[in-house]
Amino acid sequence: MTLGLTINALAVTAASGRMLLDVPKLHLAPGSCLGVRGPSGAGKSTFLFSLAGLIENASGAVTWGETNLLQMPAGARAAFRRRSVGMVFQDFLLFEELSASANAALSGAYSDPAHQKAIESKAEEVLTRLGISHGARTVDSFSGGERQRVAIARALASDPAVILADEPTASLDRKTADALIDDLLALVRDTGKTLVAVSHDPAVYTRMDRVIEIVDGRIATDEAAR
Numbered sequence: 196m197t198l199g200l201t202i203n204a205l206a207v208t209a210a211s212g213r214m215l216l217d218v219p220k221l222h223l224a225p226g227s228c229l230g231v232r233g234p235s236g237a238g239k240s241t242f243l244f245s246l247a248g249l250i251e252n253a254s255g256a257v258t259w260g261e262t263n264l265l266q267m268p269a270g271a272r273a274a275f276r277r278r279s280v281g282m283v284f285q286d287f288l289l290f291e292e293l294s295a296s297a298n299a300a301l302s303g304a305y306s307d308p309a310h311q312k313a314i315e316s317k318a319e320e321v322l323t324r325l326g327i328s329h330g331a332r333t334v335d336s337f338s339g340g341e342r343q344r345v346a347i348a349r350a351l352a353s354d355p356a357v358i359l360a361d362e363p364t365a366s367l368d369r370k371t372a373d374a375l376i377d378d379l380l381a382l383v384r385d386t387g388k389t390l391v392a393v394s395h396d397p398a399v400y401t402r403m404d405r406v407i408e409i410v411d412g413r414i415a416t417d418e419a420a421r
């Protein structure tokens with residue numbers, strides 16, 4: 196399962212009336228990797244969250260495959276997200292007192308037993324591939340790079356068609372960041388997932404198929420990365 200993205204007239208306006216995001220058109224091929232860069236406060240996270248249907252007052256169309264997220268009630272949007280979108284957030288959102296495996300398989304806790312088993316085994320598979328030993332140790336003692344790998348395993352555990360990542364290499368040293376982005380891209384490309392990654396890190400966006408730059412809520416540049 197692979198999903199492309201079509202955006203039409205996406206607009207997000209703050210309660211004050213200030214325009215936060217204005218994207219007239221964007222098409223992303225299924226299975227491609229898009230980097231999003233731009234200055235601080237430009238609207239990159241707003242863009243990413245809009246792609247997940249997490250911005251309540253967004254208008255226009257954000258269509259993954261045949262599904263226009265912005266035309267669905269909140270419950271159906273949440274169901275689509277559970278099924279099809281894995282998110283890697285800046286602050287990881289790990290449960291400190293749980294092991295790597297339990298954190299990575301977290302989405303299974305809300306699923307039926309058969310689905311839960313599939314998520315647990317996928318979580319183990321991705322943790323192994325990312326080089327995380329998954330014993331009983333709780334993640335509160337994990338390094339930043341290890342924590343980020345657990346967050347990636349969690350995003351991938353339900354085998355979603357789409358991965359959205361916000362600063363996946365933030366606060367990692369160069370070597371750890373490079374290894375992490377290589378591993379994430381290999382996993383995503385091997386399985387034909389569509390990746391959108393916001394980053395300030397050139398090492399992230401030079402590895403993408405395409406990079407857009409958002410400035411003042413608008414796409415200022417849009418180019419193939421290589």
Ligand SMILES: Nc1ncnc2c1ncn2[C@@H]1O[C@H](COP(=O)(O)OP(=O)(O)OP(=O)(O)O)[C@@H](O)[C@H]1O
Binds near residue numbers: 233236237239
């Ligand atoms: N709910 C909101 N109401 C009003 N303003 C908001 C809201 N959410 C975000 N903003 C503003 O919108 C602008 C874009 O924010 P956003 O977080 O998308 O930027 P960003 O490009 O991701 O920045 P950074 O690189 O610093 O994370 C900022 O000026 C922010 O303060």
